[in-house]
Amino acid sequence: MRVVKTKSERKEEILEAAKTVFLRKGFEAATMEDIIAETSLSKGGFYHYYANTTDIMHDLMLQGIAYRIDIISHTIPDGATWDDETLINILVDKFLDESDLMSLYVIYLQASYKNHALKDLFEQLKQENRSMFEKRFGAQSQTEMNLFYSDLFLNLLNTIMLGAEILDARESFRKNRPFFVSMMRLALTYAREDRIVT
Template sequence: MKMEADERKKQIRQAAIKVFLDKGFRNTVMNDIMEATGLSRGGLYHHYGSTHEILYDIMMEGNLNRKDTVQKSSYDEGLILTPQLFSRMIIDKILADNDYVKLYVMFLCELKENDDLKKLYVKIKKESIQVFKELFSTLFNELPSDETFEFMINIMNSGLMACEILNARENFVKNKIYLTEMIETYFTNVMKKDDERS
């Protein structure tokens, strides 16, 4: 029974992703999801009470997948993290153009309106900081403060929103080298401070 419920919720999320991308999150109502899934009202509400609940689960799932991907790719490739490599990773994330990015920006735009999503954002941010710390443990004698990583997350989110909302992606792509140098300079300076401390 549990497996069936999990599978049904997954189907609902996949249908909702298509509807959110087609109509926009704010323009989507539960009836749209009901139509997309073919479920009855009771069948849908048995699993999800609102579009915000569905978006919450989509973000949770996406964050777990992203965390695994980042860790796996850096370990698999045996990459040695440097400010240059890290800055390229950050800029590639900012310039990514895929469905998950579009949904993530919809999620960011909803934070002011929904306390549950705000709490989830705080949780995702903490998990992202932890992933950064694990990646950076080989690079620093003493790990930078959480604020250092939070600054990077804020830069990434600002860049993603600029690409999706302000249509800045093309302009950013043209200036990718300068964006990468900005991030690289920041982390090189953070590393210098670390060297001075040790």
């Protein structure tokens, strides 16, 4: 008997297939045909959901944001204060994370260096990140996290994540977590003194 999948199940199948292909081939080398071959959908059925690999990567990045929010929601109880130490630990946990979604984010960062569509997507993802965090944790989370949306912090975090993944340095970073906590504490102090140049 043929199993009929819902729209959301088909979309999830596509995203899982794309994740597999991107992790195996990278973003630039991956084609829509590669991803279609990993699914049970026809070519026409597949294109009903996604027109290109950039659209697929966008939805995978949204999955990554939702994944991070889920982890944080288990760490921070509802109504808890977003103090500096909590925020610092959230950020350090983020770049020490060893998940497929983190690996995909690094692939996205690398590809966006040369791909203007992915580079343009970054601003949209920042806004969607803010919106998803505010929806889950309330307006206070945005007030407290505002400094972390600066170019300096984003570039610093992305650099550490790239290094952890590309240089296979995550275990070394994990063993030296107190160093990164201290570094983020110093960066936050620097930012609070309005010394960040944008």
